[in-house]
Amino acid sequence: MIRIKRLLDLFAGGVALISLGPVLVYLDRGLLPLALLAIPAGFWCDRRGRYPLPTWLATLLALCGMAFYAMQITRADVALPVVHAMVVLMTVRLLTPKAGRDYLQIFVLALFILAGSSLIHLEVGFALYLVLLVFGVTLGLVLLTVHVTDRKLAMTRPDLTKLIKIGLILPSASLLLMLVFFVVLPRTSHPLWNFLNPSTKGVVGLAEAMQPGSFSQIAANRAxxxxxxxxxxxxxxxxxxxxxxxxxxxxxxxxxxxxxxxxxxxxxxxxxxxxxxxxxxxxxxxxxxxxxxxxxxxxxxxxxxxxxxxxxxxxxxxxxxxxxxxxxxxxxxxxxxxxxxxxxxxxxxxxxxxxxxxxxxxxxxxxxxxxxxxxxxxxxxxxxxxxxxxxxxxxxxxxxxxxxxxxxxxxxxxxxxxxxxxxxxxxxxxxxxxxxxxxxxxxxxxxxxxxxxxxxxxxxxxxxxxxxxxxxxxxxxxxxxxxxxxxxxxxRQLADSLNYQWVQAVVVFDLAQQISLFREAGDSLRNLRTLRVPDGGWQVVGGLLVGIAAVAGAVSWRRKPKEARLLEELRTRIRKRFGHEAWRPGTGLAEIGEQLDNAECREFARIYYGAIFRDRVLTTQEFVRLKRLLKRI
Amino acid sequence: MSNDPRIPILNVIETLSDRYLKGKVKAVKLAMMTLLSGGHLLLEDIPGLGKTTLALALAHALGLSFGRIQCTSDLLPSDITGLSIYDRDRNQFRFMEGPVFNNLVLADEINRAMPKTQSALLEAMEEHRVTIEGKTYRLPDPFMVIATQNPVEQVGTYPLPESQLDRFLITTGIGYPPEAMEKKIIRTGSIREGIREIEPLLTIEQLQRARQEIREQVQLSEKITEYIYRLVAVTRGHPMLLAGISTRGAISLAETARSHAFLAGRDHVIPEDVKDLYLAVCAHRLILRPENEALDRKEILLSLLEENPAPLV
Incomplete structure (x- = not known):
């Protein structure tokens, strides 16, 4: 019998390793050994069931790492710091206990890191890494769907072989599809946004012969x-x-x-x-x-x-x-x-x-x-x-x-x-x-x-x-x-740019062109300077946007009655602590308290229901008490 | 001893389910709620699972008078209600009370009785009185009928018509006891003997007080009323059902929810009270369409509970 969890851990480590492959030479000296070491260490931790980092410390470390690399982002160099930040996140993820969504995070991070690597450097090896990753992630996802139904599930070798064979169909089919698109896409000469630039076939324009005076007026032809x-x-x-x-x-x-x-x-x-x-x-x-x-x-x-x-x-x-x-x-x-x-x-x-x-x-x-x-x-x-x-x-x-x-x-x-x-x-x-x-x-x-x-x-x-x-x-x-x-x-200018990119990248398809397009993505960010925003202006604009979003969020949160806010908070906390399944819509609070056998939940239900189903609103005292209970859940 | 009218009731439930009727907590609770709400209980299960034991234990523990009717196809209405006999010494007819003149009446295998007899019992259940030879006799208070029927056996039975099923407040099964419990029962044998020795744990006054408390103190809020109405209303237009839950059914649901809240020590009804009792109170009141006869009524109600989430705000 092979435990699915063991296999899933193996896949997570493998996928992480594949994604690190193309960025290895670009990673910081400090981060590289950590990231590489995290893969076997994470696997070992999963086996033992013991983890070196407590959750809060892991979160803190991830945040610090991300902040550190976020500060290195400049308009000229976006890709490398972002890839670094993602590698930090993945390293931390590998070293912490893994539930279903943590595996998903690892898979997604791996895909992003690989995508990010293409912005730094692109070579033929990318295709190999991509194919490997597609297979790894797809099989990992198949195993994950099995894993979430029962965390302790184990399978016999023949059953597992069957599962993996079925799982392999998906990436194989998608690779075939990719090949088809590779041939088809460059041959579609009309992009979807063509309706913005209606093509009108006119006669005015460059002519092989010229006869001034043959027309009393000429019409503009915007073709x-x-x-x-x-x-x-x-x-x-x-x-x-x-x-x-x-x-x-x-x-x-x-x-x-x-x-x-x-x-x-x-x-x-x-x-x-x-x-x-x-x-x-x-x-x-x-x-x-x-x-x-x-x-x-x-x-x-x-x-x-x-x-x-x-x-x-x-x-x-x-x-x-x-x-x-x-x-x-x-x-x-x-x-x-x-x-x-x-x-x-x-x-x-x-x-x-x-x-x-x-x-x-x-x-x-x-x-x-x-x-x-x-x-x-x-x-x-x-x-x-x-x-x-x-x-x-x-x-x-x-x-x-x-x-x-x-x-x-x-x-x-x-x-x-x-x-x-x-x-x-x-x-x-x-x-x-x-x-x-x-x-x-x-x-x-x-x-x-x-x-x-x-x-x-x-x-x-x-x-x-x-x-x-x-x-x-x-x-x-x-x-x-x-x-x-x-x-x-x-x-029109924007639509035409898109059209142009389509013609350039797809219609007159050429691998070298594609690659330089990827590389120049960074340069085009620099072109934004033509907007003439003063230095530091971007930070101000960004700060303003974040501020507006925060205020809007706070207002919509405040607008809800306090009961609804409490419930929402309770739901978040319960889901965080007991898993997503612990709170199903339509389940009563008292029921949840019983199911989870949690004293705080029961107390919450008692006080909350006591107000709601006596046809009155919560008193301030009750509200404060509920808030305190929420913190303890 | 505190003044809480709840304590003796809980005491009964605890004693019965701990000492005598292990593994039947749910049935005992439902029976108590039926008693508190002034309704009648229909136990639907195969023979030999302790339906009669439950009724006997309840009667003893409550200190109530107990009458038992074993229904057969030749049982006459007068066998239940009683009849007048000529007393030669006094030279006049004397009314002999039937088993129905007890606080707790067990009607065993009610579906074996003829419809005529069934309806005599059911009339007594609804009206709390019987009329014999032009004279009306009041039945004692509290009055509760525990009827049992075997849902599997069909030969020689007269299934209760829906209109009469509606008069039972709660229908429940008993189910097999848990494994360990059943092993113990197998080893020690039936507990019928022990039941005879149960001391009354509750006086009629205490029971009346609890009933009064439920009527006056347990609050049924607007939101719960709305919830109950919604749960009842969705059965009425349901495509698989010929008829949904009547207004009597809705009242029953509210009443039992109050009792449930009372037993949980609350002075207000919460959605969980309603949800817990929805199946027991409502399932037997549904009339399925002929083409859907094979369906389980409880499954339909469960799906309705899913579709109509409890109010939270």
């Missing part, structure tokens, strides 16, 4: 274009490059294969790294940060004009890494086919020809002419607008001289046309400008209505220089790039 995780950028660097349009044809700007030229050289500061999470789309243009140098995590072709085109369809969720140096110079080595970037096949209005001729006369170099163009744009007092737009075949002319309102396509195409007329090679670059930086997740959220077009001109020394004519609009500061800001509420 998500992509998210880009990386550092926050200065406003002048937030240009997300997607495609280059280099030829006009029938009133539209389109892309022709660019002429061969020497490989470009990017000269500039250290590149920054952005992780881009594009939404599924039908074309194959990869959105990069302007002046991209290379991309990783996707197969692509890079054209001479710095366009990244994926080789495979982008109709699924994925992510890729972009190295880019915003503000870098794009130097072309060798010859450039200048004529290609000077071609104008469409008819241009006489006013524009006249203007271009004036600019030509001002000087020969590209720099002089570009300056003159900029001066012209500023002097025209153009405004950025999305409605009441000029339209028709002469839309650009109307925009420049009459209506003076338009959006980026008008500005950019007007500029390119004038620049080419004035003999400066130029091309249009399509992409996005701006985006909302989400400090919670550390990424830019870029929607389709951030789509933008700007211009690149070729300087005399074969350098492609970015010019954004839209910035010369009289209202550029308030509209361009800033236009999204006010509309993104905190709730």
């Amino acid at each position: 998500l274009a992509f998210r880009a995780e990386g550092p926050e950028l200065a406003p002048e660097d937030r240009y997300w490059r997607a495609l280059v349009l280099n030829q006009s044809q029938g009133g539209r700007w389109i892309r022709q294969p660019p002429p061969r030229e020497g490989p470009p050289r990017i000269e500039g500061p250290e590149p920054v790294v952005f992780m881009i999470y594009p939404e599924p789309r039908t074309d194959r243009y990869l959105v990069t940060l302007d002046r991209p140098t290379l991309a990783k995590g996707v197969r692509y072709d890079q054209s001479v004009d710095q366009m990244f085109v994926a080789r495979n369809a982008l109709d699924h969720r994925f992510r890729f890494e972009v190295h880019a140096s915003p503000g870098a110079r794009l130097q072309v080595r060798g010859q450039v086919d200048r004529d290609f970037y000077l071609q104008l096949t469409d008819e241009v209005s006489p006013r524009m020809r006249q203007l271009a001729a004036d600019i030509r006369r001002q000087g020969a170099g590209a720099a002089v002419r570009v300056d003159a163009l900029a001066k012209f744009f500023r002097s025209q007092q153009l405004s950025y607008a999305q409605d009441d737009l000029p339209s028709g075949s002469q839309a650009i002319d109307l925009f420049l001289f009459d209506k003076k309102r338009g959006y980026c396509e008008f500005f950019a195409s007007a500029y390119v046309t004038l620049a080419r007329l004035a003999g400066v090679p130029a091309r249009l670059v399509g992409g996005y400008y701006g985006g909302d930086y989400n400090p919670l997740g550390g990424y830019y959220l870029v929607t389709e209505d951030a789509a933008h077009v700007w211009v690149e001109i070729l300087t005399d020394d074969n350098r492609w220089q970015r010019v954004d004519p839209s910035q010369w609009a009289i209202n550029a500061a308030t509209t361009l790039g800033e236009r999204d800001r006010a509309r993104l509420s905190t709730l």
